[in-house]
Amino acid sequence: MTNTQNSYTVAFYNIENLFDTLNDPNSDDDDFLPTSKKRWTKKRYYNKLRKIGSVISKIGNDDSHEAPIIVGLAEVENKLVISDLINSENLRDEGYKYVHYNSSDERGIDVALLYKDNVFKVEDSDTFSVYLETDEGLRDYTRDILLVQGKLNGENVSIIVNHWSSRREGEKETEHKRIAAAEKVNSIINTLKEDSPNMKIIVMGDFNDNPDNDSIELLEKESRLFNPFKTVWSRDVGSLNYNFQWNLFDQILFSINFFDSENSSLSFEEADVFDVKSLTQYHGKYQGQPFRTYVGKKYKGGYSDHFPVFITLKSS
Numbered sequence: 001m002t003n004t005q006n007s008y009t010v011a012f013y014n015i016e017n018l019f020d021t022l023n024d025p026n027s028d029d030d031d032f033l034p035t036s037k038k039r040w041t042k043k044r045y046y047n048k049l050r051k052i053g054s055v056i057s058k059i060g061n062d063d064s065h066e067a068p069i070i071v072g073l074a075e076v077e078n079k080l081v082i083s084d085l086i087n088s089e090n091l092r093d094e095g096y097k098y099v100h101y102n103s104s105d106e107r108g109i110d111v112a113l114l115y116k117d118n119v120f121k122v123e124d125s126d127t128f129s130v131y132l133e134t135d136e137g138l139r140d141y142t143r144d145i146l147l148v149q150g151k152l153n154g155e156n157v158s159i160i161v162n163h164w165s166s167r168r169e170g171e172k173e174t175e176h177k178r179i180a181a182a183e184k185v186n187s188i189i190n191t192l193k194e195d196s197p198n199m200k201i202i203v204m205g206d207f208n209d210n211p212d213n214d215s216i217e218l219l220e221k222e223s224r225l226f227n228p229f230k231t232v233w234s235r236d237v238g239s240l241n242y243n244f245q246w247n248l249f250d251q252i253l254f255s256i257n258f259f260d261s262e263n264s265s266l267s268f269e270e271a272d273v274f275d276v277k278s279l280t281q282y283h284g285k286y287q288g289q290p291f292r293t294y295v296g297k298k299y300k301g302g303y304s305d306h307f308p309v310f311i312t313l314k315s316s
Contacts, residue, residue: 011070011309254311269313
């Protein structure tokens with residue numbers, strides 16, 4: 001329980017390139033080796049684990065006194081880095097377990113879910129690929145979508161973790177990829193609801209789109225999800241900054257039965273970006289932006305280029 005009102009924090013965090021220092025011939029990890037131009041050494045790796053662990057342990061509102069019970073992660077290389085993270089000094093006493101599958105992403109990065117199994121009892125998990133093609137008609141591999149099902153507060157809850165295709169080649173040029181991912185999530189939810197119409201569903205991720213983009217609105221509309229980050233976005237708050245413009249690519253949406261307090265032991269309380277000052281650049285022209293591990297090839301020793309986001313659920 002995270003505070004006197006018996007509430008749970010559920011979070012999502014893109015932790016930006018959590019690679020180990022070992023060469024994996026099956027992934028594009030050459031930038032993150034001790035011999036690379038970035039000089040990704042064990043010392044830097046363990047520093048990042050310590051820092052990210054410290055952030056995760058604190059995510060939540062001002063009343064939170066415990067780490068989140070559920071944390072979706074983006075940009076983890078493999079099981080080793082997740083295991084090292086949950087056993088790092090700031091998380092080892094939290095009792096996190098994790099769900100992770102290797103995907104065929106060309107950069108070798110995946111999504112994962114951390115959870116406290118004394119609160120969230122995982123019963124099943126699966127992954128789903130988003131089928132994309134290049135202009136030449138070849139398969140374009142991206143991160144898989146992770147589905148984790150279990151019981152929270154005695155209720156059936158399904159969590160869907162996403163890291164959709166980036167805007168690197170342009171927002172409009174890549175929009176169809178994120179629409180395809182949204183359609184895949186809608187199809188997963190449709191199947192979940194056929195099996196269990198009252199299933200509570202949480203969809204989280206780095207969507208590489210803002211709350212008002214078509215892909216996110218497609219999720220809301222087709223799957224009847226509520227997106228509390230629309231309100232957060234209206235306050236001109238973001239989870240990452242690009243060319244001095246705030247974006248809110250990191251969001252958590254959920255099924256509207258989280259508002260049914262009469263028939264539910266879990267109800268939605270609030271949503272926010274965890275943008276505390278310690279996660280930001282302190283000075284210079286990037287003041288207030290996320291304090292990153294690297295800027296280009298230059299090591300800065302920060303956390304990530306994203307802030308975490310979270311929702312608070314009240315339990316009765």
